[in-house]
Amino acid sequence: MLQPSAAREQVDVALVLAVDVSRSMSTRELEIQRDGYAAALEHPDVIRAIGQGAYGRIAVTMFEWAGSGSVRQIFDWTLLETAADAQALSDQVRRTQPRGQRRTSISGAIEHALTRLEASPWDGFRKVIDISGDGPNNQGTPVLDARAEALEKRVVINGLPLMTSDGPGGGFNIEDLDAYYANCVIAGPGSFLVPVTKWEQFPEAIRRKLILEIGMIGPEQPVIRLAQGFQFGSPQASGDPYDCLVGEKIWERRRWIFDEP
Template sequence: MRPFLIALGLALTFQPASAREQVDVTLVLAVDVSRSMSTRELEIQRDGYAAALAHPDVIRAIGQGAYGRIAVTMFEWAGRGSVRQVFDWTLLESSADAQALSEQVRQSQPVPQRRTSISGAIEHALTRLKASPWEGFRKVIDISGDGPNNQGSPVLEARAKALGQRVVINGLPLMTSDGPGGGFNIDDLDAYYTNCVIAGPGSFLVPVTQWDQFPEAIRRKLILEIGGLVPEQPVVRLAQAFDFGSPRASSEPYDCLVGEKIWEQRRWIFDEP
């Protein structure tokens, strides 16, 4: 056999597997369903995500990307290990795709669970990103929550893992006061998310103080994440870290273990007699 034919055969034999299809962003929606939220709040949250996914402005943002498509998955979370998948990785590149996914979300029934493990949610989201069949030019975790981390590893450790894997974390702190478990929440949840949760280039959060703000907040957040845009203050609050290095030190240190400390002070409420 001629040498060049042998070389060609070897090249074909050892050709690496085809790379995953590229998308503009692989996006994980991590949705808080802890019992500190009422049934009504869980329904508003579910319907807000369903409406946002199919909104014309969101579809337009997807179409304006370099690839014109994104991949998204969604799960509910509460305490450590309390995770329920709402939908698996799904490719969105048309209005029909988005409408079908929106209806799937709308038909889901949130299942409330005990405790709040933001660190567990971040770690699960990182696992989901590794399992994506698509390769995102950007990798983003979008995490909502109505209280600080009070179970699992410290949230700073989970955030460091995300930064090490070049993953951006954006936040949607739910700063409402009509849920049944407010005793374990904090008044400055937006500051907690800024200092302890969100990180990466252009990372941001959108605080929600009234539930009627939620549909617009999640729609705006999705548009920014899909487009890789850096929002302007004061509409949203930017993270203090804009790169994948160590987060910048705040002029006033923030206690990122505040949730764990509140739990230790008040856990007797749930202790057996």
């Protein structure tokens, strides 16, 4: 893995991987997620996609997130050009132990990702936040405000809604999480989401998602599902407005579970 020179070199994509570790996911699910990212980073199709870019290299960083302020960096900005680079990074991810944390602040994850993009030692032709999550925002800034900040800075947000029900905190989740991500989270030209309904799908889903984010190329197209009336790549939805504060409202109704007696 190469280190940056003093000048900000160009890369095809500056990519932030923001990985949900909220306690609504079980230990097993957290491990599947970790191993899925590790496998995707070293996959030959991902390496091929990197090599076919205009510059033939990308810069990537990864952190775990949950509630506001619950951020744990997995690896700092790293340049990926070769299979050896990717293998070293994949091994680093596998050595980590995911740590579940309380609450879900998608907005906090977006805001932290934006600070990481500003700190990148490489200049990405495209700047992308790849955010996974198994529930709606229920803490911190409203998610629409964080998304608007990303749009203002010309940053694309893509989503990986985890529509599974194996974890212990399902009471704070919603059935139409894909629609929530389509209407409230993803943003920017060409933005997309890849829903995961079974954990067996995760390794392939994250691999296909990375290929599309790196170069919009590859033999396969991701399973993209958008809310009714939502225009692909647009931050706005038409028709009946979607309630992007649904997570906050669910938390207010159920917060008594965590209140002291």
